[in-house]
Amino acid sequence: MEYRQLGASGLRVSTITLGTMGFGGTGWASAVGQIGVEGARRQIGLARDAGVNMIDTADVYSNGLSEEIVGKALGAGREDMLLATKVRMPMGDGPNDAGLSRHHIMRAAEASLRRLGTDYIDLYQVHEWDGQTPLQETLAALDDLVHAGKVRYIGASNYAAWHLMKALGVSELRNYNRFVSQQIYYSLQNRDAESELVPVSLDQGLGILVWSPLAGGLLSGKYRRGTTAPEGSRHLSDWDEPPVNDEDRLYNTIELLIEIAELHSTSAAQVALAYTMAKPGVTSLIVGARTEQQLADNLAAADLQLSADDISRLDAVSAEPLRYPFWHQAKTSSDRLGPADLSLLGRHIG
Numbered sequence: 504m505e506y507r508q509l510g511a512s513g514l515r516v517s518t519i520t521l522g523t524m525g526f527g528g529t530g531w532a533s534a535v536g537q538i539g540v541e542g543a544r545r546q547i548g549l550a551r552d553a554g555v556n557m558i559d560t561a562d563v564y565s566n567g568l569s570e571e572i573v574g575k576a577l578g579a580g581r582e583d584m585l586l587a588t589k590v591r592m593p594m595g596d597g598p599n600d601a602g603l604s605r606h607h608i609m610r611a612a613e614a615s616l617r618r619l620g621t622d623y624i625d626l627y628q629v630h631e632w633d634g635q636t637p638l639q640e641t642l643a644a645l646d647d648l649v650h651a652g653k654v655r656y657i658g659a660s661n662y663a664a665w666h667l668m669k670a671l672g673v674s675e676l677r678n679y680n681r682f683v684s685q686q687i688y689y690s691l692q693n694r695d696a697e698s699e700l701v702p703v704s705l706d707q708g709l710g711i712l713v714w715s716p717l718a719g720g721l722l723s724g725k726y727r728r729g730t731t732a733p734e735g736s737r738h739l740s741d742w743d744e745p746p747v748n749d750e751d752r753l754y755n756t757i758e759l760l761i762e763i764a765e766l767h768s769t770s771a772a773q774v775a776l777a778y779t780m781a782k783p784g785v786t787s788l789i790v791g792a793r794t795e796q797q798l799a800d801n802l803a804a805a806d807l808q809l810s811a812d813d814i815s816r817l818d819a820v821s822a823e824p825l826r827y828p829f830w831h832q833a834k835t836s837s838d839r840l841g842p843a844d845l846s847l848l849g850r851h852i853g
């Protein structure tokens with residue numbers, strides 16, 4: 504297992520993180536998995552044996568049950584595992600049971616600590632943007648949690664690039680602890696993140712934790728043109744994340760994943776994971792697994808090396824047209840692009 508520095512922080516994180524959205528499995532999360540404490544113990548054991556040193560959860564997963572299961576399953580093993588959790592989504596029906604106000608963050612952090620059975624959270628992430636709470640209030644509350652020793656690092660998730668820049672600006676101005684990472688959706692199924700989220704990470708020293716790196720299983724090789732995936736698969740339910748805007752491109756990508764997997768005598772899932780792991784700025788992929796077999800498959804991706812040719816073929820089959828202003832920059836500004844710009848435009852300017 505390789506360990507990468509989480510952005511500009513000193514923390515080293517395994518290239519695979521264990522996702523726990525399927526721990527518990529109540530409400531909307533029931534389509535993801537229904538893993539109880541014993542199953543979680545086994546998944547954590549497999550991940551730990553492979554060298555994984557971080558677990559990602561959120562207060563909202565199964566309304567707190569995922570955090571509770573992580574805490575119970577980890578037990579004394581908590582000390583050598585980094586725990587990442589999140590705040591922002593509704594945890595009740597009250598007017599202050601959601602969002603990123605000081606009030607909600609402080610209550611939510613205490614509740615997460617209780618459920619996780621620990622007295623500190625390694626990485627506390629804001630789960631989504633809150634455009635109605637001043638960033639200064641949110642960042643001051645997070646900074647206070649760090650100073651109180653309840654949180655060690657803070658991160659964002661699902662922010663736009665301008666949200667991130669604004670937040671980093673507030674932190675710098677007020678001398679608050681800054682976000683060290685962002686948790687984003689980024690996969691061969693959709694590479695939108697390359698336009699702005701990856702460049703801002705490279706420029707600002709933010710680690711990238713990738714959620715749903717298999718697009719919720721779409722890239723595992725079991726969804727193919729004209730066939731039906733095995734019974735129980737998530738995308739056979741009414742699960743709609745991530746949205747599929749170009750089915751043809753997705754199926755072409757899946758066929759190429761399967762072809763490359765055969766060349767390496769491995770699975771399409773491993774090839775899809777190894778591709779994203781090789782991309783600039785990426786620190787760790789948060790993998791989810793409904794079964795232990797899936798988890799073992801995904802963990803092995805940490806050792807898969809794709810060739811430059813594999814990567815450029817996958818780049819080509821999954822490519823989307825450049826959006827504005829990037830097509831214009833590629834055409835007119837290639838004389839003055841910086842390294843972060845080139846992560847997107849490098850292959851467009853010849």
Ligand SMILES: NC(=O)c1ccc[n+]([C@@H]2O[C@H](COP(=O)([O-])OP(=O)(O)OC[C@H]3O[C@@H](n4cnc5c(N)ncnc54)[C@H](OP(=O)(O)O)[C@@H]3O)[C@@H](O)[C@H]2O)c1
Nearest residue numbers: 522523524714715716717718719720723736737772791797
């Ligand atoms: N920050 C956020 O907003 C956000 C959002 C979503 C997720 N997350 C985090 O990211 C983690 C991972 O998300 P995810 O579960 O959507 O990730 P994913 O890796 O894209 O999808 C996992 C699903 O794909 C299928 N699968 C996985 N490995 C497979 C394999 N080797 N072969 C065949 N099928 C396989 C399984 O579903 P089936 O068996 O049902 O097909 C599994 O539950 C979550 O646990 C959570 O920690 C964060």
